[in-house]
Amino acid sequence: MTREARRLLVRVEQLTKYFGNNCALNHVDLNVHAGEVLAVVGHNGSGKSTLVKLLAGFHTSDGGTIGLQGNGSSETELRFIHQDLGLVGSLSTVENLALGSASAGRPWRRLRKAAERLQAAELVAQFGADFDVDTLIQELSPAEQTIVAIARALRGWDERRDVVLILDEPTAALHGAEVDRLMAVVRRVAEQGAGVLFISHRLDEVLGVADTVLALRNGSVVGNMPCFEIDYSGLVELVAGSVVEEAQRSSGERGDVVLSVDGLEGEAIRDFDVSVHAGEIVGVAGILGSGRDEVCATIFGGRPRTNGSVRLQDTDLVSGDLRQSIRHGAAFVPGDRHRYGAVMTMTATENLASVRVPGIEGRWQRVRKAHEEREVAGWFAACGVVPAQPEMLLSQFSGGNQQKVVLAKWLRTNPSLLLLDEPTQGVDVGAKAVIHELILAAAGRGSAVLVTSSEAKELAQLCDRVLVLADGVVVDEVAGEELTEARILHASVPA
Numbered sequence: 001m002t003r004e005a006r007r008l009l010v011r012v013e014q015l016t017k018y019f020g021n022n023c024a025l026n027h028v029d030l031n032v033h034a035g036e037v038l039a040v041v042g043h044n045g046s047g048k049s050t051l052v053k054l055l056a057g058f059h060t061s062d063g064g065t066i067g068l069q070g071n072g073s074s075e076t077e078l079r080f081i082h083q084d085l086g087l088v089g090s091l092s093t094v095e096n097l098a099l100g101s102a103s104a105g106r107p108w109r110r111l112r113k114a115a116e117r118l119q120a121a122e123l124v125a126q127f128g129a130d131f132d133v134d135t136l137i138q139e140l141s142p143a144e145q146t147i148v149a150i151a152r153a154l155r156g157w158d159e160r161r162d163v164v165l166i167l168d169e170p171t172a173a174l175h176g177a178e179v180d181r182l183m184a185v186v187r188r189v190a191e192q193g194a195g196v197l198f199i200s201h202r203l204d205e206v207l208g209v210a211d212t213v214l215a216l217r218n219g220s221v222v223g224n225m226p227c228f229e230i231d232y233s234g235l236v237e238l239v240a241g242s243v244v245e246e247a248q249r250s251s252g253e254r255g256d257v258v259l260s261v262d263g264l265e266g267e268a269i270r271d272f273d274v275s276v277h278a279g280e281i282v283g284v285a286g287i288l289g290s291g292r293d294e295v296c297a298t299i300f301g302g303r304p305r306t307n308g309s310v311r312l313q314d315t316d317l318v319s320g321d322l323r324q325s326i327r328h329g330a331a332f333v334p335g336d337r338h339r340y341g342a343v344m345t346m347t348a349t350e351n352l353a354s355v356r357v358p359g360i361e362g363r364w365q366r367v368r369k370a371h372e373e374r375e376v377a378g379w380f381a382a383c384g385v386v387p388a389q390p391e392m393l394l395s396q397f398s399g400g401n402q403q404k405v406v407l408a409k410w411l412r413t414n415p416s417l418l419l420l421d422e423p424t425q426g427v428d429v430g431a432k433a434v435i436h437e438l439i440l441a442a443a444g445r446g447s448a449v450l451v452t453s454s455e456a457k458e459l460a461q462l463c464d465r466v467l468v469l470a471d472g473v474v475v476d477e478v479a480g481e482e483l484t485e486a487r488i489l490h491a492s493v494p495a
């Protein structure tokens, strides 16, 4: 069916939103048709989340319309999946799907339970998945969890209803094969007649799944075309506004051992050993649940260490003593910036200044403040934070720009050990290249870097070697000629 022949479900016209003087969305037009996957892409701060929040009714617009009548007879229903899936980890798929559903109050508990189980299994199967619906959500893979969230969002949907599913970066934390699995589900939802609008920074995945791509730059539409009309490099240029040169690791000087970890055990990691030299970048790969996302926090002291030793230069670090880690030159960019990385109710400057930097602690407050302002402005420029307003609350920056502020906060301490957990999550393709440059530059100045990422490609680009985790233990180490995205992915997936 051609795009024109499909039923129009949502028509957005001239949608505009200001935050103060900042125009976050500028006369945006878009259409979503039945059976169509529309990807919305754009640099950090280009207005993608603002668009979703306007569709959700979280913000009110300053102009334009959102037409949900389409050209069908009934009003289109919008169903949302946010990055935080909102599932209860300690309950099963059946129980999560039953929460708040009409059947919850029915009599005959046993009959009701059997019916709910059958319904849940049918719903999940509808999207091509076949996992056990009695398994607890926390034991499912991230892709499976997202499938449950999709099933819940689409509960009660049938062909008599017009529905558009809206996904805000559904694959941000997913790894290789899991992305493919989820994308297959997204396609299936569209094939069954729903419209899908999804946001992603992963432009290769956009081209793999979407029918149409809409690109935003500084709040304005700069491209709206069928995906077959554009290739990867064209899309990168559209998003970034220029050609992006990807930073590549060149083997530099290695110094003495900075970090030495021996027999580390934590909540999900066992017997983890690693030594990282000054100037070296070591990666940690593994699917979610492999323990990958615990490594940096456990070494830094933010997560409990139940066994093993962590030595930073000449000092044995005490588990849980974050001040000691920082005092001896460790820096930690966490994966969950909302919880651990930053204080959203403070300004960007206050966040940057929340870690002491030697040399700025002058006696005279005015001199110190002026020095700090210059330095903060320098980091804003180096990391490309927009808008360049360090006195704005961190919560008012877009997600990718918040991430850059958190990274800058630690880079400015010139750490001897840089622990990075998903350092480029949610950042756009241009900013990602900038962050890679900054990490390489830190290693060039002699920092030892340990970096975890769900993107094997990123690790292959940045690292000297990569440790692969599965079920909490290192199952492989990849280095030299073998250090490729494909090799890391292959080693990460349990046989």
Ligand SMILES: Nc1ncnc2c1ncn2[C@@H]1O[C@H](COP(=O)(O)OP(=O)(O)OP(=O)(O)O)[C@@H](O)[C@H]1O
Pocket (backbone or CB within 6 Å): 019, 022, 023, 024, 042, 043, 044, 045, 046, 047, 048, 049, 050, 051, 386, 387, 395, 396, 397, 398, 399, 400, 401, 426, 428
């Ligand atoms: N609550 C708010 N108050 C003030 N400004 C805001 C608020 N929310 C967003 N903005 C501004 O609106 C612009 C668009 O932000 P938005 O979050 O929509 O970008 P985005 O494309 O989703 O970015 P990212 O890819 O980084 O998530 C940015 O300049 C941002 O600073």
